[in-house]
Amino acid sequence: AFPVASMDPADATRMLDARIGDRSTYQRRAVQDLVALCRGLPLAIDIVAHRIATSPGAPLAEFFEQLSDERRLLALGDHGDGGDGSLKTVFSWSYRALRRADRRVFRLLGLHPGPDISIDTATALLGVPRAAALDCLDLLVAAHLVEQPGSLRRYRFHDLLHDYAQECAVSDEPEEQRRAAEVRLIDFFLHTAKEADAVAFPYRPGVPVPPPVEGVVPLQFGHDREAQGWVIGERANLVAVLDLAARRGLHAHVSRLAHVLGDMFRRCGYYDEARFALVMAIGSAQVEGDLDGEGAAYNDLGLMHLRQSAFFEARKCFHLAHGIAQQLGEPRGLASSLHNLARVEVAEGRVDRGVQLYEQVLCIARGSSPMEPEAATWHRLGVLARERRNRVDAAAHLHRALELRVAMNNTTGQADTLVELGELHREQGELHVAEQYVRRAVELHRGTGVREVVARACARLALIRRDRGDVVTATLHARQAVRLYDRIGDSLGKAGALTLLGELRWRARAFAAAEEGWEQAFKIFSDAGDPRAPGLADRLALLGGDRAVPAARSVRWSPDPSDSTGRRGPA
Structure with a gap:
């Protein structure tokens, strides 16, 4: 058997340098590319070095270009151009044994x-x-x-x-056996992901899938944390298997797996992976003629755009989803797409229009099962009432949302609403009650890996502790919020947390650190056309130096985009 342990990049580079001599001195980029191509395998480096020695006048970059095809690299040496034998020959000794x-x-x-x-x-x-x-x-x-x-x-x-x-x-x-093995592999990931989804989101209907093929026994999960841990551990494999299913034309598998994974990826902060999965789902649903799956994917993709403040793209996706739901006469799809269109209207400053759409959602969803579109709408109406200083309506709407979410066992939704109730009490000066609400939200998601909820909760705890005069603890919470928002790719959430962190550092007389944080927040707000940019520009101008602010588009964006109404209900 031939050992295949890899060398670290530095040792591999030194080995190739020693083998090819002076030619490596002025072609460092090509040397690094060749080392990466060999993946640290000493035998591969030795064979590549022998090939380089047979053409002393050729640029090293040409060898990299020629050998980038793995098949050529594996076969290098079969014709006497790589020393005593090729990688394929050496590997075959172990394989044939x-x-x-x-x-x-x-x-x-x-x-x-x-x-x-x-x-x-x-x-x-x-x-x-x-x-x-x-x-x-x-x-x-x-x-x-x-x-x-x-x-x-x-x-x-x-x-x-x-x-x-x-x-x-x-x-x-045999091709038939290869195909059967790949189907078992894809089926295992599909059915295990479905089990994870069912544990993470027990309050909503799951994606319907046929029974697994013979030989596939999906994993079972006893707790949300186990399900989330499996998704985190298999993150790269899930994306690779989704791509494999598409390449093999297994479009029904692609659509189902993508829908199951979309919200699981989002909860982990894997937005790029979630977008990839949903785009794949749209393509596969179109090939299959699956209108319901296509509409669900458009709706969920719109949510991804909404979280990144890409309102034009979000609106386009929600309109497509709404049109498909109308064509199918599907109430859940109608309620979800209208709810999300309302969020876009509110985010862009058309609050009255948003409220009208929310009221339409209540007419469609009230008394339905699942109840999440109704719960999510009461939540958003509560947030709007709080922001308008209508605290009586805010409390009534938020408590109604919480009641529905408790009945559904929607822990993520409960946590979002608890955070908003905490903010409502903070604004009324009831800091002890406010902190109790937010800490209940954190407890619901302790150890689950749901970073969105914990990021918002940390930001709220920082505000509460600031108001109580505890700058040290407030700073710790604000730092954690910045880290979590950064991990999940929520740039506006990060900018809001940086703004608060800057204020806390200023109070602690860490003036340079405060200004640095405000500079970062200003750039994010400015690039997004967020209306908070001018206020930060004024603050920074007082510290010295003018800040140019681009014309702000009409955007009204709550720092807590809490509900996530996808076609199967919010996560």
Whole structure:
């Protein structure tokens, strides 16, 4: 067996430098590219260096361009141009030394498109009992064909061995068997993701999916934290499997998996992955002629745009979703798309129009099941009433939203409404009551990884502690809010938290740090055309130096975009 341990980039670079001599001195970028291409594998570096030596006048960049195709890199040396043999030849020694059944396991593992694989995923891919899969994987570890760099529950190929395993699958495994293995793999992720979604969002209807194919046993989760942890651990693999399903034309799988993953990704702050999944879902739904799936994907994609203040794109998606819901006569889709269009109207300053749309939602959704469109609308009406200083209506609307969300066991929605109730009491000077509400929200999501809720709660706690005169604790909460908003990609939320953090630092006489935070917040607000930019510009101008502020577009954006009304109900 041939060991495949990788060298770190610095050692790999030194090895290639030593092999090719002076040619590396003035072609550093090409050297770095070649080292990256070899993925730190000493044998690959040795073969590439031998090939470079056979053409002493050629620029190193040309070798990189030629070998960027993994198939050429694997075959380099087969014709005497890479030393004593190619990577493929050396890898084949270990592969051919395996028993027939183990060779099949090796090549089927090559079909997995992600960076690593769990024992549960491998069991589904191979279509064998878990104990048999574990025995085969342990044998491949002993043969240095796969490795376990971290957890004993996960396995990983070296990148070049993964390429070789894929080649073996194409050459040695019948197409029908390859297809069946890929379907088992995709089905495992679909059904396990559905189980995670059901635990995370028990209050809403799940995506309907057919039973798993034979050989697939999806994971079960006992708690929201377990479900969230699985999504976090499989993040890269989920995206890769979604792409694999699309490439194989399994559009029904793509649409279902994308809908299940959209809200799970969003809760983790993985907005890029959520957008990718929803765009894939739209394309697959269109191919399948699945109008309901297409409308749901447009609605959820609109929410992603709304969170990034891309109001034009959000409105376009919601209008498309609303049109499809009208065509289908689907009340839940109508209520959700109208609710989200109302949020766009309010965000852009057309509050009265937004309220009219919210009232239409209540007419459609009141007394329906699920109740979340109604609950989300009461929540938003409560926020508007609070911002208009109508505290009686604000309290009534928010408590109605909380009552509905408790009845549905919607913990994320409960937390959002509790945070808003906390802000309502803070504005009335009832700081102890306000803090109790916000801390209840934090407790609902302790350890779940739902960063959006915790970020908003931290920002509110910072305000409450500031009002109580506790600048030190307020600063800690504000810093945490900045970090969480940054992780989830909520730039306006981050800017709001930076503004507050700057104020707290100024009170603590950390003037330079305060100004730095305000500068960052000003840039974010200014780039977004947010109406908070001029106020920060005035504040910074007083400190010295003028700040140019672009003409602010008409935007009214609440710092707490709390509800998230997708077609299946908010997360």
